[in-house]
Amino acid sequence: xxxxxxxxxxxxxxxxxxxxxxxxxxxxxxxxxxxxxxxxxxxxxxxxxxxxxxxxxxxxxxxxxxxxxxxxxxxxxxxxxxxxxxxxxxxxxxxxxxxxxxxxxxxxxxxxxxxxxxxxxxxxxxxxxxxxxxxxxxxxxxxxxxxxxxxxxxxxxxxxxxxxxxxxxxxxxxxxxxxxxxxxxxxxxxxxxxxxxxxxxxxxxxxxxxxxxxxxxxxxxxxxxxxxxxxxxxxxxxxxxxxxxxxxxxxxxxxxxxxxxxxxxxxxxxxxxxxxxxxxxxxxxxxxxxxxxxxxxxxxxxxxxxxxxxxxxxxxxxxxxxxxxxxxxxxxxxxxxxxxxx
Amino acid sequence: xxxxxxxxxxxxxxxxxxxxxxxxxxxxxxxxxxxxxxxxxxxxxxxxxxxxxxxxxxxxxxxxxxxxxxxxxxxxxxxxxxxxxxxxxxxxxxxxxxxxxxxxxxxxxxxxxxxxxxxxxxxxxxxxxxxxxxxxxxxxxxxxxxxxxxxxxxxxxxxxxxxxxxxxxxxxxxxxxxxxxxxxxxxxxxxxxxxxxxxxxxxxxxxxxxxxxxxxxxxxxxxxxxxxxxxxxxxxxxxxxxxxxxxxxxxxxxxxxxxxxxxxxxxxxxxxxxxxxxxxxxxxxxxxxxxxxxxxxxxxxxxxxxxxxxxxxxxxxxxxxxxxxxxxxxxxxxxxxxxxxxxxxxxxxxx
Numbered sequence: 001x002x003x004x005x006x007x008x009x010x011x012x013x014x015x016x017x018x019x020x021x022x023x024x025x026x027x028x029x030x031x032x033x034x035x036x037x038x039x040x041x042x043x044x045x046x047x048x049x050x051x052x053x054x055x056x057x058x059x060x061x062x063x064x065x066x067x068x069x070x071x072x073x074x075x076x077x078x079x080x081x082x083x084x085x086x087x088x089x090x091x092x093x094x095x096x097x098x099x100x101x102x103x104x105x106x107x108x109x110x111x112x113x114x115x116x117x118x119x120x121x122x123x124x125x126x127x128x129x130x131x132x133x134x135x136x137x138x139x140x141x142x143x144x145x146x147x148x149x150x151x152x153x154x155x156x157x158x159x160x161x162x163x164x165x166x167x168x169x170x171x172x173x174x175x176x177x178x179x180x181x182x183x184x185x186x187x188x189x190x191x192x193x194x195x196x197x198x199x200x201x202x203x204x205x206x207x208x209x210x211x212x213x214x215x216x217x218x219x220x221x222x223x224x225x226x227x228x229x230x231x232x233x234x235x236x237x238x239x240x241x242x243x244x245x246x247x248x249x250x251x252x253x254x255x256x257x258x259x260x261x262x263x264x265x266x267x268x269x270x271x272x273x274x275x276x277x278x279x280x281x282x283x284x285x286x287x288x289x290x291x292x293x294x295x296x297x298x299x300x301x302x303x304x305x306x307x308x309x310x311x312x313x314x315x316x317x318x319x320x321x322x323x324x325x326x327x328x329x330x331x332x333x334x335x336x337x338x339x340x341x342x
Numbered sequence: 343x344x345x346x347x348x349x350x351x352x353x354x355x356x357x358x359x360x361x362x363x364x365x366x367x368x369x370x371x372x373x374x375x376x377x378x379x380x381x382x383x384x385x386x387x388x389x390x391x392x393x394x395x396x397x398x399x400x401x402x403x404x405x406x407x408x409x410x411x412x413x414x415x416x417x418x419x420x421x422x423x424x425x426x427x428x429x430x431x432x433x434x435x436x437x438x439x440x441x442x443x444x445x446x447x448x449x450x451x452x453x454x455x456x457x458x459x460x461x462x463x464x465x466x467x468x469x470x471x472x473x474x475x476x477x478x479x480x481x482x483x484x485x486x487x488x489x490x491x492x493x494x495x496x497x498x499x500x501x502x503x504x505x506x507x508x509x510x511x512x513x514x515x516x517x518x519x520x521x522x523x524x525x526x527x528x529x530x531x532x533x534x535x536x537x538x539x540x541x542x543x544x545x546x547x548x549x550x551x552x553x554x555x556x557x558x559x560x561x562x563x564x565x566x567x568x569x570x571x572x573x574x575x576x577x578x579x580x581x582x583x584x585x586x587x588x589x590x591x592x593x594x595x596x597x598x599x600x601x602x603x604x605x606x607x608x609x610x611x612x613x614x615x616x617x618x619x620x621x622x623x624x625x626x627x628x629x630x631x632x633x634x635x636x637x638x639x640x641x642x643x644x645x646x647x648x649x650x651x652x653x654x655x656x657x658x659x660x661x662x663x664x665x666x667x668x669x670x671x672x673x674x675x676x677x678x679x680x681x682x683x684x685x686x687x688x689x690x691x692x693x
Contacts, residue, residue, distance in 0.1 A: 044538040144628075158630075160629055188401055189565070189567070189609040190606060191400075191629075192609065193608075193609040193623050193626075194625055215538065218610070218611030218613045221611060221612065221613045221614055221617075221618045222621075245613060246615075256539055257613060259539065259542070261546070263568040263595065274550055274553065275573055277547045277550070278546055279543065280540070280543045285538075
């Protein structure tokens with residue numbers, strides 16, 4: 001990472017009180033993102049990837065959640081900030097795009113009003129200037145006849161259009177950081193390609209930092225500068241996207257990448273004319289109420305090469321030979337032999 | 343990673359006999375105050391015994407409705423479906439039961455497709471009762487245990503309920519239920535898309551193993567092209583109610599003939615950063631038109647980067663390009679049904 005980070009998260013922990021006991025959803029997560037940079041936070045459901053980011057913006061209710069750690073944004077610690085002050089950060093400082101635009105757009109407000117409201121409150125524009133800018137934003141995100149669309153309601157629009165409206169709303173206050181939480185997961189691949197392209201273009205134009213939260217290792221490969229892989233509320237591996245994909249060092253990362261059927265790989269060649277088995281990670285992710293002792297992945301791990309795996313949490317440390325200010329790091333007690341996936 | 347080497351005995355699938363054939367199949371849903379939604383609008387399709395036919399397309403293309411129509415879980419409004427040479431479009435209620443024994447379905451959402459109040463044992467036993475299989479309590483119980491074992495679940499799951507299971511385990515129950523009637527063909531409708539990445543591979547491997555062991559035929563309906571390519575012998579691509587391309591998996595994914603297939607393939611992200619950086623994506627403009635008012639001629643022409651003169655005037659036929667590879671696109675010759683006089687003049691071979 002060359003530039004100063006715009007958002008830096010340090011030892012973030014989130015515990016949520018449940019009837020079954022405290023659920024340890026995020027267990028000491030640290031990352032930073034610089035202007036113009038794209039960080040991908042990758043994990044499966046229950047890995048804590050979404051909660052870790054929602055909790056920064058006060059979007060995880062406390063209680064039942066308890067949040068500790070620091071998240072430094074423009075000299076303030078978001079974790080310690082009261083709701084009133086956080087409201088001023090959401091939108092102009094850090095904006096979010098969610099998976100389901102229907103739940104985050106207001107169904108009874110026109111598209112235009114949802115765009116202008118934030119600009120009037122946060123940028124101090126008057127109605128006329130805000131409306132002008134709203135039409136520009138719709139045009140920017142590729143919505144045809146933007147001026148007419150201002151009067152539309154969300155249910156008038158297709159899924160891809162709604163997602164673009166939500167991006168326009170997120171961009172309306174010119175945020176320093178854009179967080180996209182599974183922003184393209186519900187969309188078809190051709191629409192996903194449009195949205196991914198659009199965000200990259202806007203990022204170049206506006207110099208935003210972008211944090212993509214996703215389970216899709218394919219999408220990440222094309223958009224991220226750096227990747228953090230989460231499992232059971234912890235980062236188990238992180239690094240520059242090329243390093244991490246070419247030579248994954250954590251058994252979980254390797255398992256995930258190996259389990260993906262890849263377009264273009266002629267995977268057939270199993271018994272008879274049937275396709276060969278895909279590699280699988282056996283078992284299920286742990287229950288955050290009953291996290292195993294030691295490394296959270298050890299019950300499913302095919303390696304377990306160190307006796308401490310079952311008793312101690314392996315710290316995130318640089319892989320041998322890793323260099324630079326944001327080196328490739330992995331949370332294991334041992335070093336797997338390099339694996340050249342190319 | 344650990345793919346065993348291909349042995350010379352591994353021949354590509356022989357062109358098997360046709361198990362299921364759809365001809366001119368259409369499903370139109372009436373709409374109040376408007377033209378009907380043509381969810382499936384003239385589909386010709388063959389599924390051969392023992393193969394996996396992948397059916398891909400984006401949301402709203404009609405692929406799920408087509409799958410449902412083949413089991414007559416929605417009624418076709420036109421066309422014909424043959425199973426093993428028997429016309430099933432005309433079957434009465436009683437005979438339909440026989441069809442649904444021979445053709446089963448695995449649904450996308452194992453959360454929604456399993457009755458939350460029933461035990462797993464009851465859910466899997468139900469088709470046995472309906473079809474009068476394994477009569478008697480003891481025999482039925484033994485068969486349920488056997489079916490659970492086939493999908494990799496311990497017999498102790500019999501007494502649990504769906505909410506006690508993980509997503510992957512629930513989908514295994516959905517597969518066990520589909521197997522209960524000893525079907526020949528299973529329509530799998532997005533069977534892995536609601537599952538986590540590390541669980542998807544488990545369920546794909548299970549489906550492949552069952553096919554190998556039981557000689558099943560699959561229609562694998564999905565939007566995930568990588569998964570479809572992995573399991574399918576042949577692939578059919580659907581757009582706005584029509585099949586636009588069909589053929590051997592290697593041909594369709596390696597040398598696609600329809601511009602829509604090309605765009606779809608180019609949009610699938612690959613987990614390989616250097617390859618992603620140099621890849622040229624065909625980004626389609628605009629949205630899919632409404633299936634209530636499809637464009638004239640070729641339905642893809644409004645988004646097609648290669649559209650030319652005949653496209654609005656001639657509805658392209660699914661023409662054979664050799665080797666069973668078929669595509670409905672005028673780039674390979676203007677053939678099809680003219681929609682107006684201009685179209686009739688543009689045909690390559692006006693008959």
